[in-house]
Amino acid sequence: VSGPAPRGPAGPRTVKxxxxxxxxxHLIEAPLTRAQLAQITGLTRATASSLVDELIAGALLVEHxxxxxxxxxxxxxxxxxxxxxxxxxxxxxxxxISACIVDLTGAVRRHRSVPVDARTVAPEAGLALAAGxxxxxxxxxxxxxxxxxxxxxxxxxxxxxxxxxxxxxNLPEWHDLAVGTRxxxxxxxxxxxxxxxxNEANLAALAELWFGAGRRHDFVRVSAEIGVGAGVVLGAxxxxxxxxxxxxxxxxxxxxxxxxxxxxNRGCLEPLAGQDALLAATGLTDSDALVARAAAGDRRxxxxxxxxxxxxxxxxxxxINLIDVPEVVLGGLxxxxxxWLRAPIEVELAARVLSRPWAPLTVSASALSADAAVRxxxxxxxxxxxxxxxx
Amino acid sequence: VSGPAPRGPAGPRTVKxxxxxxxxxHLIEAPLTRAQLAQITGLTRATASSLVDELIAGALLVEHxxxxxxxxxxxxxxxxxxxxxxxxxxxxxxxxISACIVDLTGAVRRHRSVPVDARTVAPEAGLALAAGxxxxxxxxxxxxxxxxxxxxxxxxxxxxxxxxxxxxxNLPEWHDLAVGTRxxxxxxxxxxxxxxxxNEANLAALAELWFGAGRRHDFVRVSAEIGVGAGVVLGAxxxxxxxxxxxxxxxxxxxxxxxxxxxxNRGCLEPLAGQDALLAATGLTDSDALVARAAAGDRRxxxxxxxxxxxxxxxxxxxINLIDVPEVVLGGLxxxxxxWLRAPIEVELAARVLSRPWAPLTVSASALSADAAVRxxxxxxxxxxxxxxxx
Numbered sequence: 001v002s003g004p005a006p007r008g009p010a011g012p013r014t015v016k017x018x019x020x021x022x023x024x025x026h027l028i029e030a031p032l033t034r035a036q037l038a039q040i041t042g043l044t045r046a047t048a049s050s051l052v053d054e055l056i057a058g059a060l061l062v063e064h065x066x067x068x069x070x071x072x073x074x075x076x077x078x079x080x081x082x083x084x085x086x087x088x089x090x091x092x093x094x095x096x097i098s099a100c101i102v103d104l105t106g107a108v109r110r111h112r113s114v115p116v117d118a119r120t121v122a123p124e125a126g127l128a129l130a131a132g133x134x135x136x137x138x139x140x141x142x143x144x145x146x147x148x149x150x151x152x153x154x155x156x157x158x159x160x161x162x163x164x165x166x167x168x169x170n171l172p173e174w175h176d177l178a179v180g181t182r183x184x185x186x187x188x189x190x191x192x193x194x195x196x197x198x199n200e201a202n203l204a205a206l207a208e209l210w211f212g213a214g215r216r217h218d219f220v221r222v223s224a225e226i227g228v229g230a231g232v233v234l235g236a237x238x239x240x241x242x243x244x245x246x247x248x249x250x251x252x253x254x255x256x257x258x259x260x261x262x263x264x265n266r267g268c269l270e271p272l273a274g275q276d277a278l279l280a281a282t283g284l285t286d287s288d289a290l291v292a293r294a295a296a297g298d299r300r301x302x303x304x305x306x307x308x309x310x311x312x313x314x315x316x317x318x319x320i321n322l323i324d325v326p327e328v329v330l331g332g333l334x335x336x337x338x339x340w341l342r343a344p345i346e347v348e349l350a351a352r353v354l355s356r357p358w359a360p361l362t363v364s365a366s367a368l369s370a371d372a373a374v375r376x377x378x379x380x381x382x383x384x385x386x387x388x389x390x391x
Numbered sequence: 392v393s394g395p396a397p398r399g400p401a402g403p404r405t406v407k408x409x410x411x412x413x414x415x416x417h418l419i420e421a422p423l424t425r426a427q428l429a430q431i432t433g434l435t436r437a438t439a440s441s442l443v444d445e446l447i448a449g450a451l452l453v454e455h456x457x458x459x460x461x462x463x464x465x466x467x468x469x470x471x472x473x474x475x476x477x478x479x480x481x482x483x484x485x486x487x488i489s490a491c492i493v494d495l496t497g498a499v500r501r502h503r504s505v506p507v508d509a510r511t512v513a514p515e516a517g518l519a520l521a522a523g524x525x526x527x528x529x530x531x532x533x534x535x536x537x538x539x540x541x542x543x544x545x546x547x548x549x550x551x552x553x554x555x556x557x558x559x560x561n562l563p564e565w566h567d568l569a570v571g572t573r574x575x576x577x578x579x580x581x582x583x584x585x586x587x588x589x590n591e592a593n594l595a596a597l598a599e600l601w602f603g604a605g606r607r608h609d610f611v612r613v614s615a616e617i618g619v620g621a622g623v624v625l626g627a628x629x630x631x632x633x634x635x636x637x638x639x640x641x642x643x644x645x646x647x648x649x650x651x652x653x654x655x656n657r658g659c660l661e662p663l664a665g666q667d668a669l670l671a672a673t674g675l676t677d678s679d680a681l682v683a684r685a686a687a688g689d690r691r692x693x694x695x696x697x698x699x700x701x702x703x704x705x706x707x708x709x710x711i712n713l714i715d716v717p718e719v720v721l722g723g724l725x726x727x728x729x730x731w732l733r734a735p736i737e738v739e740l741a742a743r744v745l746s747r748p749w750a751p752l753t754v755s756a757s758a759l760s761a762d763a764a765v766r767x768x769x770x771x772x773x774x775x776x777x778x779x780x781x782x
Contacts (some may be wrong), residue, residue: 015402081469110646166749218633232713234633242609242625243714245746248712256646265743314644318709320691321639322623324632341647352644355549355636356555 009071014332016051017388019043023051024060024080024386031064031079052078057109059084060104060385080104080386085149086141087381088192090134090183091374093156094118094170094226097130098371099137101146102378104385110140111371122175124182131186133358138190149385150195151187152377154203155179156227161244163197170226196380203376204368205231206238208227208329210379213367219364220325222249222316223332224278227262228270232323239323250274272311275333276302291336302340309341313348320353320361331366336363406780407442412433415451415471415777421454422470430440443469450475451495452574452775466546469778471495478531478772480698481525481574482591482765485509485549485561486616488521489762491527492537493769495776497602501531502762514565517575522577529581540776542578544572545594547618551637554588560653561617587771590636594767595759596622597629599720601770604758611716612757613640613707614723615669618653619661620694620761623714630714641665643706663702666724669695682727693731700732704739711744722757729756 022041026032032040038048055061055078062081093096098113112133118126130153138148157168163180184194196203205221208231217236223229230249232239240246250270251263259277261268271277275287278347284290285370293301316328328345330338342363349361366372413432417423425430428664445450446469453472477494489504503524509517521544529539548559550608554571575585587594596612599622608627615618621640623630625782631637641661650668652659662668666678674680684692706718719736721729733754740752757763 012547015406018405049625160749164641166746193519241752243715243746244719245750246713246746247714251712251743251745253645254647257648263745273415302739314647318643319713321642322632322637322713323630324634324637326633352642354639354642354654355557358551358771359634359636 007239020051020055021387023048023055027061027080028386030048031077033075033335035075047318053109057274082107083145083367085385086146087195087378087385088134088138088141088151089154089316089374089376089378089381090151091154091203091377092118092126092130093154093200093373095179097126097133098374099133100131100371100373100374100378101141101148102382103146104382106379106382108371108375108378109144110137111374112137113371113374115195115269117173118174118263118317123177127179127183127186131183134187138192143355146377147383149191150193150381151183152196152198152203152380153179153183153194154198154200154377156200156225156229158245158248159197159199161240163194165197183257187337196377198229198377199229199247199291199378200373201229202231202238202240203231203374203380204229204331204372205247205376207368207372207376207379208331208366209233209236210383211368211375212329214364216329218325219327219329220247220249220316220319221314221329221331221335222324222333222334223330223366223372224273225276225332226275229321229332230272232319232325234325249315249319252318254311255316262353269315271312274309278308278333281307287333288335290333304317304339304342305337309344310348312341313345314352316345317352320349320355324355324359326361328361328363329364329366331368332370335365367368406552410438411442411446411777414439414446418452418469418471419777422468422672424466424468426466433504435685436563457544458645465667470606473498474536475782476648476776477537478586478769478776479525479529479532479539479542480765480766480772481521481542481774482545482594483509483517484545484591485520488517488524489765490521490524490534491762491765491769492528492539493650493766494537495773497770497773498599499766499769500535500537500767501528504762507564509562514568517565518570518574518577520727522574525578526581529583539583539772541584541585541772542574543589543594544570544574545589545768545770546640547591547616547620547638549648550588550590552631554585555670556588585635586775587768589771590620590638591630591764592620593622593631594765594771595620595722595763596638596720596767598623598763598767599625599627599757600624601774602719602759602766605755607720608716609716610718610720611638611640611707611710611714612720612722613725614721614757614763615666615667615725616723617627619665620723621710623710623716625714625716628662640706640710643709645702651694660702660706663701664706669699672698678724678727681724685728685731696728696731697735700735701739703732704736705743707736708743711740711746715746715750717750717752719754720754721754721758722759722763723761724757758770 008227034049061078066076083165089100097116100107100111117221160165165177165179168174180197220258228250230247251268258267261271425440440467450471473494480491491502492500549557556570558567559565571588596777619641621638642659644658647658648659652662
């Protein structure tokens with residue numbers, strides 16, 4: 001109905017920030033001439049032109065040659081500058097560490113991933129390893145003439161707004177860890193601010209928003225690795241909840257008499273539909289084998305996937321009844337299992353979502369590969385360049 | 392991390408609307424002098440003073456006499472005007488219709504409620520009855536010199552953003568009904584715009600935000616009447632979900648082997664913790680008796696309340712794991728049962744909410760009586776006067 005009272009006074013600087021973000025927002029979609037920008041944004045041509053000039057001077061935009069000659073005023077399209085400031089993304093996960101460079105246009109310019117069993121590495125050493133990989137990738141970027149604006153870090157656990165890693169269920173040693181401060185110090189040695197430290201499922205959801213197919217603005221992205229992670233995007237923003245702990249889909253109750261969960265309770269989704277549950281039910285040891293067996297039509301594998309899909313469907317019906325989000329995106333292992341997982345999920349959604357008869361729902365597989373989280377971490381830096389806080 | 396691109400250009404008018412909302416927002420808290428307003432808002436004294444003068448001319452503010460003499464410039468506090476535009480709230484529920492008048496200060500100036508069994512009344516006749524009651528209350532308000540700015544309507548069902556009542560589980564005849572258009576036409580006959588048509592649980596949650604104790608900005612309000620309704624407020628805004636169907640807590644799965652629900656499924660919260668479930672489990676016929684028996688320590692009643700509390704706790708743990716909201720407010724019958732209901736809810740929350748060890752949660756009873764929804768409907772009108780959209 002109405003929002004909270006605004007916090008501070010507005011003035012000319014607010015207007016300029018707003019209009020600058022407006023121009024950059026349109027250029028994320030496609031290159032445009034100054035005249036087109038004025039028309040689309042509703043700004044005067046003089047204002048649009050002067051903001052564009054400032055953004056070119058700041059290396060955020062680049063001017064292209066006009067595709068056909070025009071008379072009078074030059075009408076060269078301007079576009080986001082692929083050689084402007086870039087974002088560094090870093091991910092520490094249970095069994096690998098990765099880093100990548102994403103430019104203003106969203107392109108991945110460099111990417112590296114190394115297998116590391118983080119369960120056997122002390123947090124301090126793990127952070128140092130990640131920083132080392134980041135420095136390698138930064139050096140490669142420098143070789144391309146790219147300078148990073150900042151870094152983002154993805155972690156497989158619950159991170160608060162201050163960059164404190166509260167708990168990483170699958171990395172028992174990684175808890176109550178001031179990752180923001182510690183990794184921030186390692187990045188500061190290289191002159192880079194740490195823009196975000198965030199749960200990997202949340203950053204994967206943001207990567208879906210920024211780089212995924214279909215220009216989705218409202219969805220829940222659910223993925224299975226060792227645990228079950230979810231990120232919710234509403235109105236093109238990550239839904240973090242009041243204290244940043246939203247989206248813990250893995251621990252929503254599906255069956256109070258179900259198996260015991262790593263969190264200490266019974267009935268959570270995770271032990272019913274996580275990777276370990278699928279492997280245990282099929283007697284397999286890795287997810288590649290799981291996908292291969294499903295593709296070969298193995299009955300036991302298909303039954304296990306169907307049971308997981310049913311549990312996922314019950315949990316997702318709860319999400320949709322509570323949050324009313326029109327799209328479910330399956331990521332990670334779930335994306336690979338989508339051909340068999342989608343039907344049982346859709347059966348539960350059709351039966352259990354109250355608004356289902358009149359509010360369409362789609363379930364689809366993410367087109368992003370397994371690097372969604374680290375791309376999201378780099379993307380958060382790029383977004384900070386393109387969309388500094390409007391208020 | 393960052394928001395969506397702004398939609399239109401900003402200019403001087405944006406600034407003025409923003410600053411006007413800023414001033415009114417502070418005056419909702421307490422009367423202030425022009426100088427205090429300038430200081431708190433960061434506006435110049437001249438700007439603050441001129442905006443205040445405009446708001447006084449528009450009857451939104453009223454100037455009080457200074458409490459003590461001051462030298463130099465007058466320093467009279469200004470306050471929201473209780474005789475300025477008021478909001479009309481109307482509620483159609485399963486067994487009553489009510490209407491009320493709320494002024495800019497949030498005070499209920501008139502309130503009427505009449506018992507009507509809406510299950511036996513055709514929707515068209517029900518809307519006409521409600522409009523008749525509204526007209527009576529408007530006439531009483533006119534007698535006090537109060538003029539309504541608009542009307543808000545609360546309904547016991549799922550309402551979309553366009554004012555279409557999709558379904559009211561306990562009023563089978565009330566479905567696919569263009570209530571916004573039809574009730575809007577009835578109000579237009581009296582010159583009143585219909586500002587909002589909204590689910591009663593959502594409006595009750597907004598009433599909690601605007602008029603409840605404790606200045607809560609982030610909470611889920613859950614109440615039991617015949618069904619179980621919930622409204623979620625985040626950042627002082629109603630959380631409606633993408634299409635307005637959020638908050639359907641009553642149909643979140645608590646136990647897949649549980650009793651059948653009115654929605655057609657098994658395992659929903661509603662048949663485990665709604666008023667009918669409590670009455671059936673205790674053999675009682677009304678909620679007053681239920682409260683009296685509980686207060687008298689009747690074992691069967693206490694056991695039924697504990698079972699309902701446990702189911703509620705499982706469902707609320709899911710809400711908090713997904714949405715991360717720090718406060719649960721019990722309304723309606725649940726507020727009256729709070730002395731017995733709170734403990735079993737808290738046991739489930741402590742066990743099942745992943746962030747529980749570091750993110751405090753409180754469960755409390757609403758201080759608003761049964762008229763929360765109709766006050767919320769009137770409050771939505773008042774908010775439209777005080778806080779017209781800032782963007």
